[in-house]
Amino acid sequence: MLCVEQLTASIGGTQILKGLDLDVGAGEVHAIMGPNGSGKSTFAHTLAGRDGYEVGGTITLDGVDLLQMEPEARAAAGVFIGFQYPVEIPGVNNMYFLRTALNSVRRARGETEIGARDFLAIAYEAMDLVEMNRDFLNRAVNAGFSGGEKKRNEILQMAVMQPRLAVLDETDSGLDIDALRVVASGVNALRGAERSMIVITHYQRLLDYIKPDFVHVLVDGQIVESGDYTLALRLEEQGYADFVNHEHDDVPERPMSGAGT
């Protein structure tokens, strides 16, 4: 379904991705783990179409070349990115934003738009999934939301958009254990045979809740090892040190004790 070949990305002359290869089949969940600065977020935003990168290689989704498309066209093609730092948009009503987003992709796909009343039913169902209070619909997008509320709002958007490919960029960062459980169960409920997911995380903790089919280790812009879930457990024990060639200052902090299995 998603096919990434020899993907390179640089910004301001600094190369961040150095020939990344990845195949994600329909319905599969792939975890990408790696130390800080390895290129995890860059990979996510290269998939979503952020401006400012010089990109080489190919990315295709169901055979369609994504790299030639603007971010909104990629969304219409079924790509969704959950932001590590969701953007606050004061003054823009969350419900209006969600409906505009959904109807934008529907319009781009030649589907009929959804009216306010029918949309409400869709939104309520999605909100139940992430245990969000309904008055969140009437607040401004992410404005004044706590870290956990922002991440739940990302999953809410994903539930409304029903993407083909969901890329979750460090969705676990800044979450306490309860919020992590809610977010993870929302993600799990959205798993399906036609939906693929790339879950990017620094820590193995998230993968206790969202069990991936495959785990990849991203170091210095390349995938250096791939495996099944046990690879995540090994990383939890040993850290990234084995994969990192240079100094110890690149070794990430160890996760909090008790977060492991």
Next chain:
Amino acid sequence: MTSAATAALASEVSLEARLEQIAAAGYPTKRDEAWRYAPHAVLDRLSFGLPGTSEDEIFFEIDAQIPALNGPRIVLVNGVFHEAYSDTTALPLGLDLSMPDCATASGAASAAGSAANSLANQVDSGVQLFADAYLALNAAFSGDGVVVHVGPGVHLDTPIHIVMISTLTDTHNTSCSKLAIQVDAGSSATVVETKLGIGSELVGANTRTTISLADSATLDHVVVQDVPSAQVHLSRTEVAQSAKSQLRARLFNLGATYGRLAYEVHLAGEGARVDLSGLYFGSGDQTLDQQISVVHAAKNCTSRQAFRGVLDDESTGVFNGAIEVCPGADGTDAMQSNDNLLLSNRAAANTQPRLEILADDVACKHGATVGQLDAEAMYYLRTRGIAPDEARRLLINGFADQAVQEVGIEVLRTWIAQRLGHGNE
């Protein structure tokens, strides 16, 4: 000023004293801080004269043009009371209205009209020294003006709507009008001023509002300036607040080639509170000028100023906001913010906070921002499938809506939102 205008002045011999200052001090220039960004070449083309008679035949679909506020309505056309457009029937008890050259309408069975008339005279006699030539011209040419008087202990639910319409007259292009609002002790009221105009010629309006709030009085004051883009609108409001009075003012500076809203508040009684907010939304070559001043002259008063500007094309926004804390005004709590969104690299925002603090125990904060649309927010919206034009529209409306939402009257919020081009939310 044109020779026609000078002739109009000269012919009014009785106005001589009032116009002396104009002759002595002259018109404001670019060197006057408060008039620095005004288009003086356009202002020089304004001509003044006494109000004529109201023309019934002007083409104006009043009900289609103004927000439907369902309360008493006074309409002035070029400063002249227009009875057919107005509605002063069924006034609530405790509200007196007096119109220029017209009988007083009163909600009480008593003869409260004389009180309203004396109020109008008070306003006039209060003008000793004019801040500038335009204020002097207003005093000279505005006639009796409208008086809104809310008696003691009265709480009015429906807003009082004052509509001022500017259009070209035969003798001069600029009309003057005057409004006095008095809210007596413990009373509350809402007054909405809607400023509109007709035509594509250069027409000016010079309006002055004086507001007096007695002890513990509350006023919601909304000013919406949306005259045609060829017009000039000079609006000035002066407020005096007694102890524990509260004013919420919401100012929308939208129309005119030069739209100027000057708003001066004097917190004269202990514990008074003023909350000013506003939006200026410019495009084309508009200059939208806010001249705001709050004077803390008593202890324990609170003031808030929060103004937002959206500036497109080659429009110019001006925010000149003063906080003055007099000696002895301890316990002052004053805040000011001005945020500007520039949509074009030819647009300009000029923001100038002026703080003069002469008391010791003062909490005073101010901040100003000038920025463009947030690139990260644009990207976020686009990853949700929203096309750039729509994303841009969402962000602009979101920025402006934070000022619109400050208006308590839903009909008015909707009207303003529609004027800003996003009535579908």
